[in-house]
Amino acid sequence: MSDAAIDSQETGPSKGLDTISLLSSDDRLKGRPRLCSDCGLCDSSLGSLMSTSCVFVRNQTQEIEQRLHGRNRRPDDELRFGIHRAQYAARLSRPNPKAQWTGMVTALGARLLEQGLVEAVITTGAAPGTRFKAQPVLARTPAEVLATAGNKPCLSPNLSLIDAVREQGIKRLAFIGTSCQVHMLRAIEAELGLEKLYVIGIPCSDNVTYPDLEYFLSQISRSPATVAHHEFMQDFSLWLRHDDGQVERVNYIDFPMDKLHGIFPSACLSCFDYPNSLSDLTVGYMGAPLGWQWTLVRTEIGEELFELLRPDLEFGELTEGGDRTRGMPRFMERLTHPPGAKKPPFLVRKLVAYLQRKKGSKGLEFARAIIEMKLLRNLNYVRSKFARFESRVVPRHVYETLAPYAETYEQTFGRALAPPADEK
Ligand SMILES: Cc1cc2nc3c(=O)[nH]c(=O)nc-3n(C[C@H](O)[C@H](O)[C@H](O)COP(=O)(O)OP(=O)(O)OC[C@H]3O[C@@H](n4cnc5c(N)ncnc54)[C@H](O)[C@@H]3O)c2cc1C
Ligand code: SF4
Ligand code: SF4
Known part of the structure; x- marks a missing residue:
């Protein structure tokens, strides 16, 4: 565990308990609005578009839906899940042991590169020397995408890589990211001059900064330093897998909420797109039975993505x-x-x-x-x-x-x- 995490055990979350603040005490973020999820746009040369594209300045879900689908949501499950053409319980027949679930997301990114459908994939790796500190990666080879398997469950400035995309003359791009990142990406899509954009979304809720992730683990786990993988499961408990393979389970009801209050950034508490509804294809788990990946195909491009992966998939039932x-x-x-x-x-x-x-x-x-x-x-x-x-x-x-x-x-x-x- 880092020094920051050890300190944070004494002092609480990095932005202080019950403080409405931006994100953390990170210097890089000084001067940002109080509602900011550090999506990375403001780090790029397109930062001046923040006022017209940031979801926390003006939520443009309805306009973007109109552009992608020619309509808004029907008054059924689309209200909650976003517009979709099909949904599945699926998983890779040969799961990747390093993945968060079975590895559908990174397998798809790799496949797009293998088949020359894109020149690069924006994905999230781990900063050197850490397991979980998010670091945006512009992957140019299948191996580079596969190396980013697994969640880094903290805010990641993925859109900061837009400058590299433009500098490297990339015209066909895949983007893997959270809902806020996808909203901003859709809002600036026309400025990027891309010939093709594939957007693979992961559901996202209650994200945290990296120091607060370390703090969270220190409060929840009996051995925070050995947590290799963790996930909030559909059985109302958090599963933490340790280096020795043992799985620790903590019921949600047992979380020390008095110590965790204040851990979530204001932005994540003002976020209304858990299922990543503006992506082409969303790959999560929470609507599927345990062990399966909940997959929502939203657009024609989403269908193309799903068909690319279909030969590698087995299917369960959505119940x-x-x-x-x-x-x-x-x-x-x-x-x-x-x-x-x-x-x-x-x-x-x-x-x-x-x-x-x-x-x-x-x-x-x-x-x-x-x-x-x-x-x-x-x-x-x-x-x-x-x-x-x-x-x-x-x-x-x-x-x-x-x-x-x-x-x-x-x-x-x-x-x-x-x-x-x-x-x-
Ligand atoms: C903070 C967070 C919260 C989530 N909450 C839910 C949830 O409540 N319900 C649900 O159904 N699914 C949730 N997910 C998605 C889920 O945990 C899996 O990431 C997803 O189902 C893909 O699994 P996989 O095995 O196919 O991914 P893998 O093949 O292992 O690939 C994981 C992908 O996630 C991306 N990624 C990792 N960390 C980040 C990050 N910090 N920001 C952006 N992208 C990242 C990587 O780029 C990588 O491509 C969440 C993901 C994150 C990062
Ligand atoms: S969320 Fe993104 S666009 Fe909005 S202020 Fe933060 S970095 Fe800028
Ligand atoms: S909870 Fe919402 S605002 Fe926070 S990182 Fe996830 S998608 Fe972005």
Whole structure:
């Protein structure tokens, strides 16, 4: 573990508990707006386009959807998952052991290069000497893409590589990234002069800076220095795999929330695109049964991408179970308590974890549940900390998705769910 992480065990998250701040104390980020996910655009020579493209200045989801699909979302699962033509539970028949799940994302990036369909892939590797510190990589060979397998679960300025793309005269590009990066990329796409752009999205929520990731691991794991891989699983627990192969599981209900409050950047708490809806193809896991990758094909280019990978895939079934709407009133009620309130006693927590696993939402219903919860939590965050920004940063589908809970919302929070009349 780095010195920063050891210090942070004493002091809390790098930006301080309960501070609304940009990201961290990193010097490189001084002067950025308070809502910034460090997507990298402002590090590039196109930084002057920030005011017209940053999702935290103005969320352009609706305009970008119109451009990509000629329409906006239908009032069904598209509200939560984004517009898609098909969705699958799939996985590589020969999984890559270094990958986050089975390695579909990096296999696809490598395939695009192998077949000469692109000249480069923007992907995220690990900074030298670290496991998890994100470092954007402009990969020119299949091996370079494959070397970036696995999550670096912290903010990564991937769009900073736009300058290298332009300097190297790259005209056919694949981009792998999080939802905020994809929004900014779509907003500046026309400026890049590309002949072809493939956008492979990964779902993303509650990301953190690298120092805060180290802090998080120090609070959660019995051995933070040996964590080789970790993932927030669909069974309501975090799985941490250690160097010796052992898997440590921590139930969400057991997280020390009093110590974690303040860890998430304001930007990630003001983010409304968990499923990366503006990509061509999204590859995640949360809507699929354990062990499978949840894959959403969104555009014609997404279909092309999926067909490229199809020969390497095996398919499962997308299933669903439970009823997410039953948990929502309790979730809202919990949001009214100050963060970091005392944890319930051990036996109660054990029972809750058991019931979550046994009776909680599963499969696609789990994905709906978690997406709705994050939309609601983040709407309330914007309303409480950045109220003036609501009409610019909260897209329409948030209100439409949450509309079935409008009455409970009003009873719980004493205000209407819908945006103020002049913002409609
Ligand atoms: C911070 C974070 C949160 C996530 N949360 C969810 C979630 O809640 N639900 C869900 O279904 N999926 C989530 N994912 C995606 C999921 O964990 C897998 O990355 C995805 O399913 C691809 O798995 P794979 O085995 O195909 O990827 P691999 O083949 O192992 O490739 C991983 C790819 O992820 C990219 N990557 C790694 N770190 C970053 C980063 N910091 N920023 C941008 N790109 C990165 C790399 O470029 C690489 O191409 C999250 C990913 C990240 C980075
Ligand atoms: S999120 Fe990106 S575009 Fe927005 S301010 Fe930060 S670096 Fe700039
Ligand atoms: S949670 Fe949202 S804002 Fe934060 S890194 Fe992920 S996509 Fe970007």
